[in-house]
Amino acid sequence: MNHHGQGSNVRLWVALMQAQGTIAARASDRLEREAGIPLAWHDVLARLSFAPEGKMRMQELADALNLSRSGLTRLCDRIEQAGLIVRASCPSDRRGVHAVLTEEGSRKFNEAAPVFYAAVEEVLTAHLSEREQAAMRRALTKLIEANGGHMCWSLPVEEAV
Amino acid sequence: MNHHGQGSNVRLWVALMQAQGTIAARASDRLEREAGIPLAWHDVLARLSFAPEGKMRMQELADALNLSRSGLTRLCDRIEQAGLIVRASCPSDRRGVHAVLTEEGSRKFNEAAPVFYAAVEEVLTAHLSEREQAAMRRALTKLIEANGGHMCWSLPVEEAV
DNA sequence: AAAGATTGACGATTCAATCTTA
DNA sequence: TAAGATTGAATCGTCAATCTTT
Numbered sequence: 001m002n003h004h005g006q007g008s009n010v011r012l013w014v015a016l017m018q019a020q021g022t023i024a025a026r027a028s029d030r031l032e033r034e035a036g037i038p039l040a041w042h043d044v045l046a047r048l049s050f051a052p053e054g055k056m057r058m059q060e061l062a063d064a065l066n067l068s069r070s071g072l073t074r075l076c077d078r079i080e081q082a083g084l085i086v087r088a089s090c091p092s093d094r095r096g097v098h099a100v101l102t103e104e105g106s107r108k109f110n111e112a113a114p115v116f117y118a119a120v121e122e123v124l125t126a127h128l129s130e131r132e133q134a135a136m137r138r139a140l141t142k143l144i145e146a147n148g149g150h151m152c153w154s155l156p157v158e159e160a161v
Numbered sequence: 162m163n164h165h166g167q168g169s170n171v172r173l174w175v176a177l178m179q180a181q182g183t184i185a186a187r188a189s190d191r192l193e194r195e196a197g198i199p200l201a202w203h204d205v206l207a208r209l210s211f212a213p214e215g216k217m218r219m220q221e222l223a224d225a226l227n228l229s230r231s232g233l234t235r236l237c238d239r240i241e242q243a244g245l246i247v248r249a250s251c252p253s254d255r256r257g258v259h260a261v262l263t264e265e266g267s268r269k270f271n272e273a274a275p276v277f278y279a280a281v282e283e284v285l286t287a288h289l290s291e292r293e294q295a296a297m298r299r300a301l302t303k304l305i306e307a308n309g310g311h312m313c314w315s316l317p318v319e320e321a322v
Numbered sequence: 323a324a325a326g327a328t329t330g331a332c333g334a335t336t337c338a339a340t341c342t343t344a
Numbered sequence: 345t346a347a348g349a350t351t352g353a354a355t356c357g358t359c360a361a362t363c364t365t366t
Contacts, residue, residue, distance in 0.1 A: 006278045008294070009278065009285065009286045010278070010281060010314070011298060011314060012281075012285060012286065012294055012297065012298050013281045013285055014312070014314050015297075015298050015301035015302055015305065015312060016180075016181055016184070016297075017181065017185065017227075018227060018301075018310060018312065019177075019301040019302075019304045019305050019308075019310075020177055020178065020181035021227045022227070022304075022305055022308045022309070022310045023177070023304060023308060024178065026308055040334090057348085058348075058349060058350095059349080066178075066179060066182045066183070066186075067335080068336055068337085069349065069350085070335075070336065070349085070350070070351080071334080071335050071336070072349095073349065073350055073351085074334070074335075075334085075335090077350095078333095078334095090348095093343080093344075093347090093348085094342085094343055094344085095342065095343045095344065095347065095348045095349075096343095096347090096348060096349080097348075097349065097350095117167045120167075120170050120171060120173075120174045121170060123304075123307075124173060124174060124177070125173065126307075127303050127304055127307040128300055128303065128304070132296070132299075132300050133169070133173055135293070135296050135297075135300070136173060136176075136177075136296075136297060137173050137176050138293075139289055139296070139297050140173075140176035140177060140179075140180040141176055141180075142289065143180045143183075143184060143284075143288055143289070144176065144179055144180050144183060146284075146287075146288040147180075147183045147184060147187055147284055148183070149179060149180075149183045151175070151176060151179065153171070153172060201356090218326085219326075219328095220325090220326065220327085228357080229358055229359085230326080230327065230328085231327085231328070231329080231357080231358065231359080232356080232358065233327095234327065234328055234329085235328095235356070235357075236356085236357090238328095239356095251326090254325090254326085254365080254366075255364085255365060255366085256326045256327075256364065256365045256366065257325090257326060257327080257365095258326075258327065258328095
């Protein structure tokens with residue numbers, strides 16, 4: 001196909017799949033062990049924490065986390081069961097539902113976030129130079145946009161340092 | 162923690178997770194649509210195709226694919242059911258089991274591989290320059306090794322071009 | 323006793339169908 | 345009729361226990 005052969009392309013594919021898998025598994029283990037919540041729960045709490053008023057529509061949340069609607073419904077069932085979020089009917093459009101962070105959910109996130117940051121540092125950023133990180137972020141963002149995704153992340157407060 | 166704030170680290174994390182998810186989903190869809198097999202099946206067939214005599218121990222295969230042993234057992238159940246592989250007791254150590262590519266499995270792989278290559282090109286390499294690809298592969302390999310993984314991939318024949 | 327693989331019970335995710343509201 | 349969300353059935357993966365062979 002191209003004059004470099006396909007092996008090189010496949011190598012990049014394999015590296016991407018394997019790196020992501022390994023990194024996510026290790027960070028997930030550490031978060032579960034040290035903060036007592038699954039990575040998926042942290043993702044939800046984090047998104048809500050950085051959202052205005054600590055709430056988001058189910059649909060928004062599903063998109064942000066790359067989950068199907070029903071997948072998010074089930075995930076939120078479990079987190080609500082644990083008391084970290086509640087559902088609230090959306091006032092402006094009563095078809096919609098807000099997932100809202102509770103007091104306890106907020107507390108839990110504040111407890112888990114440092115563990116998560118440390119895990120990301122440990123498995124990801126500690127092994128790459130600033131230049132490598134910047135290059136990788138640029139490349140990954142290109143890939144996301146080229147594939148119809150939207151690299152969205154509500155700015156955490158720490159960014160403003 | 163560091164003077165760049167944690168937001169930057171988290172951005173890289175999110176970009177990695179999202180890019181991998183989007184890319185894998187798109188390639189998986191295309192493979193399923195155009196070749197009629199799930200991505201996980203292709204992974205197994207590909208590994209076997211590039212292994213000596215078209216066979217591998219279950220354990221090896223599980224490691225290569227980042228799957229648990231039982232996960233691979235189940236996956237191989239389905240693929241064997243479809244007639245693309247068979248199991249054979251390992252002669253030298255009768256505890257072990259070989260997954261062996263069948264004629265039909267080999268045929269199916271030869272049909273699916275071009276689709277897979279095209280999909281990788283479409284979702285991944287088409288959007289990155291040679292330099293970007295090389296930089297990314299280096300960085301990802303570092304990450305894999307730093308996290309106790311092993312970036313292993315039997316050389317495809319095409320590599321020797 | 324330990325290694326390789328499988329099985330049962332379970333958790334998490336998806337698709338298709340359903341329910342409610344716009 | 346369509347959009348937002350949920351539910352039932354099915355798929356896929358994991359952990360712990362089991363079975364066989366070393």
